[in-house]
Amino acid sequence: MPAESALAKPAAHNEIATGIRDALPLVFSLLLTFSLIGMLGRRHGLDLPAMVVFSGTVMASPLQLTLLETPAHLLNAFGVLVSALSINLRFLVFTLSLKSSLDGPIKTFVPALAVMANAAFTLMSIRKEQQPISRPYANTVCLLLYAAALLGTVVGYCFARLADDALMDHASVVIAIFLSASLGKMARDRHSFHGQWIAGLAAAASLLWLGEISLLLVLAVTVLTSYAYDRP
Template sequence: MPVESALAEPAAHSEITTGLRDALPFVFSLLLTFTLIGMLGRRHGLDLPSMVVFSGTVMASPLQLTLLETPAHLLNAFGVLVSALSINLRFLVFTLSLKSSFKGSVKSFVPALAVMANAAFTLMSIRKEQGPVSRPYANTVCFALYAAALLGTAAGYGFASLADNGLMEHVSVVIAIFISASLGKMARDRHSLHAQWIAGLAAAASLLWLGDISLMAVLAVTVLTSYAYDRA
């Protein structure tokens, strides 16, 4: 029994290290996206606890962007609740599709699955092609990405208090760019970081040279460059 424990400990460390390495590009992407969402929440007058709960329970940047940009008189608590429950039904589908690949009882994976993001599902789906998904690996990717979303929201909210009005006017557009940039990768998910960098640099160049952010120009550059990169 002690021998088995001694062997299991290095294996767990290896799974955690692998999980951190796999999650790192997505952590970067989520930090950027949710920082911008935190800034947008501040601009709309929401308090920090509300924004953290909002990100922690929904974990869907496109829906959050839509809700934050919806006029206040068109929103109500019931509509927000239904939207959140609907979008989170995807995690039930994700869990069912991964269930047979878990190494051990599904119950032991519940904490990780409760905070699973889209990127975590992607990583575990890739991982299961190589063998069973272990609990240390699932915990690492799920909690790392969840923490990135919460940290990004809080950081963006704090930064918004220091940003000038000119920058804040572009927040919602920049969020749309970074979300849409994920579509520009055109192929494997590991290229997501590449697409995010292209979108960010294109947005900065657009603001510098044109004095404004041209959404269509940024998306066109992102898609075309990512397509060329993936075809190379």
């Protein structure tokens, strides 16, 4: 038993180190993305605790940006709650798809899986193709990326409190350029590239025909076209 325990500790340390190494590129991206969310929250008059709770419970930057830019008279607590519950159904889907690859009972992974967002799911999906997902790896990836999102929100909010509007506008443009560059890297994958074009064309058609971008229409067109494209 002591020998097994001695071997388990280095293995756990290696899994933690691997998790940190895999997550680091995404940490920087999340910090910038959620900094923009924090800045927008401050601009719209929300307080810091509300923004931290907003990021911590939704953890979906596109939805958060959409809700923050929605006119106040069109936004209500019920709409925000339904949006948050709907988007967080992805956690259930993520968990079910990874369940067979977890190295141990699923209940021991609950803290990590409860805060697993898109980036963490992507890393663990890649990991499961190589070996079972250990608890140290899952905890490291999920909690590190979750902390990056919360920290980014706080940093962006504090920056907006200190900076003037002109500087905030410049910072928003820089962040948008960075995110666009990230999309460009993703486009090296043929399926991601086609998916981006489908979403972009659907948004353009919505703007042309309806006079505004209908997120529901863009989502429906993207999902249906992607499904047809990926069918065997």
